[in-house]
Amino acid sequence: MxxxxxxxxxxxxxxxxxxxxxxxxxxxxxxxxxxxxxxxxxxxxxxxxxxxxxxxxxxxxxxxxxxxxxxxxxxxDGFDYSEEISPLEYAKLKKRQIKERVRNKTSDKSDKNDQNDLGW
Missing domain, CATH: 1.10.260.40 (lambda repressor-like DNA-binding domains)
Structure with a gap:
């Protein structure tokens, strides 16, 4: 063989x-x-x-x-495989993660402003 x-x-x-x-x-x-x-x-x-x-x-x-x-x-062992992401999909994923971090920071700031606002 x-x-x-x-x-x-x-x-x-x-x-x-x-x-x-x-x-x-x-x-x-x-x-x-x-x-x-x-x-x-x-x-x-x-x-x-x-x-x-x-x-x-x-x-x-x-x-x-x-x-x-x-x-x-x-x-x-020849049937073993690993899930791989294409470079293009990886770049898209990273871009989405950055957008979500920015969005979360923005919403965190607005939450803090809402907390500081005593309604006066």
Whole structure:
């Protein structure tokens, strides 16, 4: 799985599923586990493991169970994201904050004047 030159965008869905199956099989055999052992650890049956390793479709829950059993949940790090604001939106936000501070200072001054006004 160390090949980083794979262009997933040009692969069909079936080819990607087969690639995942090969990864699972490679990782399983590297860990010296049988399909039966991995299936049991993942809470699946051996037939399902065989189908997945042979490139058959897999549901997301099964994939997560298998990755957990293989101690490979680190793969999900690729799904991590952070909310970022564009520079233009940041500038607009800062401008709004400045306007609100000015507006609040103005209203604070008028409140103080109202408090000093004894109505005489």
């Amino acid at each position: 160390g090949n980083t030159s794979i262009n997933y965008t040009q692969m069909s869905d079936g080819a990607i599923v087969a690639h995942i199956g090969r990864f699972i099989k490679h990782t399983r055999t590297t860990q010296n586990k049988t399909q039966e052992q991995l299936a049991k650890a993942a809470g699946l049956n051996r037939w399902t493991m065989s189908q997945i390793e042979n490139g058959e479709s897999i549901n997301l829950s099964s994939l997560i169970q298998i990755l957990r059993a293989l101690d490979c949940l680190y793969i999900l």
